[in-house]
Amino acid sequence: MATLVQAIRLALHVGETRHGVTDIFGEDVGPPLGGVFTATQGLKTAWNSPLDERGIIGTAMGLAMAGQRPVAEIQFCDYIYNTIDLLKLAGNTLWCSNGAYNMPMVCMTPVGAGIRGSVYHSHSFDATATHIPGWKIVIPSNPRDAYGLLLSAIVDPNPVMYLAPKGLLRAKANGPDERIPGEPDDDRLLSKMIDAPLGDRSQWTPQWPAVEDLFIPIGEARVARRGSHVSVITYGRTLPMAVKAAEELAKEGIDTEVIDLRSLHPYDWPAIVASVKKTHKVLFVNEETEVTNFGEHLIRRTVDELFYELWAAPKLLAGAFVPGIGLADNLEKASVPQLEGIIDAVRTLHRHQP
Amino acid sequence: MATLVQAIRLALHVGETRHGVTDIFGEDVGPPLGGVFTATQGLKTAWNSPLDERGIIGTAMGLAMAGQRPVAEIQFCDYIYNTIDLLKLAGNTLWCSNGAYNMPMVCMTPVGAGIRGSVYHSHSFDATATHIPGWKIVIPSNPRDAYGLLLSAIVDPNPVMYLAPKGLLRAKANGPDERIPGEPDDDRLLSKMIDAPLGDRSQWTPQWPAVEDLFIPIGEARVARRGSHVSVITYGRTLPMAVKAAEELAKEGIDTEVIDLRSLHPYDWPAIVASVKKTHKVLFVNEETEVTNFGEHLIRRTVDELFYELWAAPKLLAGAFVPGIGLADNLEKASVPQLEGIIDAVRTLHRHQP
Amino acid sequence: MTTTAHDPAAASALAPELLLRIHDLMVKTRVLEERLITMYKQGDGYFWIGGPGEEAFNVVLGLLTHKGRGPAYDYLHLHYRSAGTLLALGANPVDFLRQMKNIASDPFSGGRNFAGHSVIPEWNVVPITSPIEVQYSIAPGTALAQKRSGGKGITIVQGGDAGTAEGDFATCLVWSSRRGQELPVLMIVTNNHFGISTPFEGQHGETYIADRGKAFGMRTEVIDGNDPENVYAALSRAMDYVRTEKKPFLMEAMVSRLYGHSSASGANYNAGEADCLTRFEAKLQARGLITAEACEQLRAKYTQELLEASKRVREELPPEPETIWNHIFADTDHVGDAARGAAKSEGDR
């Protein structure tokens, strides 16, 4: 079974062999490294760009305008913030040109904490990304979604932001329904086939397994765990954490529903509505700093449209509004949601009597 | 009585003569133009920078580190988005260095719609700015606040973002309590004293009136109109609009309270609490696009802390989530809040029976 | 100057028909700009920005462009002073009036964008945008597609002098000159010695902006952009090099700014600047290729045509408010459930 990062690599391989991807590029994306997280090893269209994020986004825009299918990587989303004007431009080009030019490009970038990455390798990007009109935005939490969302992003005619949760890159499928159609059963075998060897790689070529197409629809959430007492709506790294929390809470008789949003724009509002109408209590969880946070948008809409369904105030569990995520364990843990925090928040919501 | 843009100029003059401002700079900020909106005419420390927003923010950071007091202008906030990484850095420098270096700088930029500025001269910046930790953020809606907030920004030891609502730059004081202490009564006289003449300006020097110091505290809201039925919390260009709406609504017997937030970070939470506890119905208004919007943060906190005070779901009236503000009147009006929209929203809230 | 390009021999190399064609287009462009300024002054538009003073350069650029759609043809990443280039390609001047009047029939933006922000996908004219210099970060992308396709298409990117201070200009230098992976990019700086109110002097350490290409092994040239014959020769050489060698070239053309920066600075004629049109007309007249009277007539003809067009345009309809929701995404115009539906069907492929 593939890890999440192998799933990305497999999708890129399928993208460049079957769906017209012409360029997979960014800093250290090409040989010999194939990406700082190995996401782009062995891909025939992968190449190393200059160390210039503005050039990476700009060049992807130009490639897209010229009918190519680029997948541009920003090495860490922490370093994307000098390109926000270009991202806005990519998102408004179709609209400003009254439909004349679109930007069928994918921007792929690792996000989130959980690897003791300190101030500049722990950032989230969902607040900023969701505030930029004209982009679709996806964020997987397991290998199957990572694979299927990336293929959907690749064939999408619009710019798509693909956020890869850093802390889950080595995560594997949690059961058979999180598997990639056609992937080998044997992890060791898969690794041998597609992971670049240590040392000299100049003679190495990957053996790609015959994986099948899979398009996870952009805009469709997944119910990660059904439950009836409290809804937890989350995505990315905090998704498995929420499932874990639900398992713990089940021991106390609290039946938690966990929804994996997967797409942040467009997002699956009907799935949220259905869950809130069932549980009447909802917690939104994400890793971003909590002021002007995408979870606050979801709360606003929940309050706006479902006010009389709510048996308790909807809650947000998000990152502390501090300037960075500190390196020391104590600091990181105090800055972004942890398992205990989710358990506590759900417990409090459940206990709450209207 | 000074206009809002004259108030800015007066504050900058006081800043450079009495409070240590060393540099007022940006594109076209120095002579001969003195700013595309005349905000920096006649100032002795004003100079023209290269056309490079990254250089402007970076240089301001360096100046601040070296003990200078820079006020850096980004000509339109629409062009600030290639510097978000630097703004984040300015906001995290004190924190990352464990208190060693701070950035006592002011970044001043015109924001908002209302002047038929089309896609790239109509932007708001409050959503993005409020998501960056480590900055204080202010936005005036009348000349007195423009003056007093800028002086507070100048003497603040932290980076302060000063957002100037474009559509209000020519607005004058709405009554004597919105006046600047010491300003001349006669508008014509003031203009003659401090507005640069048309044509050749090389021989011109301004005659500065003896205005007094005024420090409007950062973090303190202002009740623009007292009311008891519905609270409208807003700032910037939509503030006078909300006051106007309240006047209209008063004719129908709806008594609207209007709060001018003035500071977006830190913001005056006690003022919001007091108003909501009185009216139990609240509308937040701003011009920014509505997904991941600062008003959504305020709604989240309101719901979080005041759920049982609310007699109706709190509402947000903000900009449409579209990629730009179109030039044609129809398009601009459909994209950002208008007077009628505020009136309608307050009316609906007022009518609402819990 | 890097290379002195004012070569009188080259001038005489152009056929009289071509010279008259250039002249015709220059007049047409100038009259269009003047009409746009008048529209602005009469309240038929909120803002004017354009290229009076750049006609000699821009018209010739349009004439030399290989126009068409896709990587086999030239890509044009222009700026807001490029009407001359677009008219030379064959654009309809009335479309510029429509954008000025921000009406629904504005083909470039449907009433959304300012005058001068053209887009013509049929001829690879990518959207002209307001942010200065970003086109220089985007241009390497179209050039890479062209290099790969192996055709003769090149990427042309143009901007002003002040804007070269933005990092994007350096990005284009870096990305287009990587050794072994050079890109067919013709970088053009149209130097009018100003950025809004700020003079060139005092902002630049470079004597010539074009010199910045040298460290990157790029060919560079500084030319007088006010003389269309000279421009023709220099651009022909430069384009030929880029097309054949598939390597970048940086050209700096000295031009005038005849009506100031934009309507924000008044948009009045500045007699202190060299006027490429009157200069060229004097030359053509001296050579006996056209009479002063014929020049007058040509100008009068276009003036009348555009005056009439501006009246028609005034009667056309503004965009409807709900059109703000169009063209947010290519596959669906509305966000939310509709987009979700679209995504679902996509999954079924």
Added chain:
Amino acid sequence: MTTTAHDPAAASALAPELLLRIHDLMVKTRVLEERLITMYKQGDGYFWIGGPGEEAFNVVLGLLTHKGRGPAYDYLHLHYRSAGTLLALGANPVDFLRQMKNIASDPFSGGRNFAGHSVIPEWNVVPITSPIEVQYSIAPGTALAQKRSGGKGITIVQGGDAGTAEGDFATCLVWSSRRGQELPVLMIVTNNHFGISTPFEGQHGETYIADRGKAFGMRTEVIDGNDPENVYAALSRAMDYVRTEKKPFLMEAMVSRLYGHSSASGANYNAGEADCLTRFEAKLQARGLITAEACEQLRAKYTQELLEASKRVREELPPEPETIWNHIFADTDHVGDAARGAAKSEGDR
């Protein structure tokens, strides 16, 4: 090379005491980096990045810096390979161990930032940050303060080769060279021929990065950064120029990357690269200034000292969770009511 700076005469100009001092600092720096790597490998830290292979250059840079606080002294905008410069200034190597171990006593960041991210306000060492190249956009600000103050202080800004592709490098070229307003900036590129895994070749059109300064009228020089005597001569000349003329200078120093990019690439010794320390020791020994044995002893002494220090550091306390709320603002540590209170009192001044 722009100027060939390898001048044997200059070498002999340095007094033996100075040469031994440089050697001592180079050894100390190397041993510190090795200790940090060991700490990382033993799990006493999450990430290592540093400058083994840059000691010859960085130590000399530190020795030549005018250290102190405020515009009268030099400002240092360094990168994450600068331990040698800081030790030469007089920094305590144990502080680097503290940052590696992210403990509360880490004076640079209180356990918040990665190893190599130093800050020393007493000596104008501004915070070293992770984002590549932003220091080049900030440096003109400190230099402007210095030029204005009229003292002898200069601004030194340093970064890697790959990072020069960022627009910030161009920003520094533009802002520091404006004619008539030149700034006292010494721009340094420490060229180790790699950006993480990406070789210099294939990413650059420039033969020498330093050549990019020429179009801006800047003095430039490319030097062998592995020879401290050579570095001493070249840096002395360059600093002298910047101090005296108050104009920018761009220096490119060729250096080695002895333990790869960072712990992410294994942090193992790369015997394929020139080692400035062994080279310098051979030279000093050949000249009879030191014996191989003395070199060994020096290394053993520092190794022992830092081993012991690392054991002590291991016992020190981590930062408390609630310290995340410290130093958000200079006037108040918490946001909300407290900040509001602070703002209120400010209004009373």
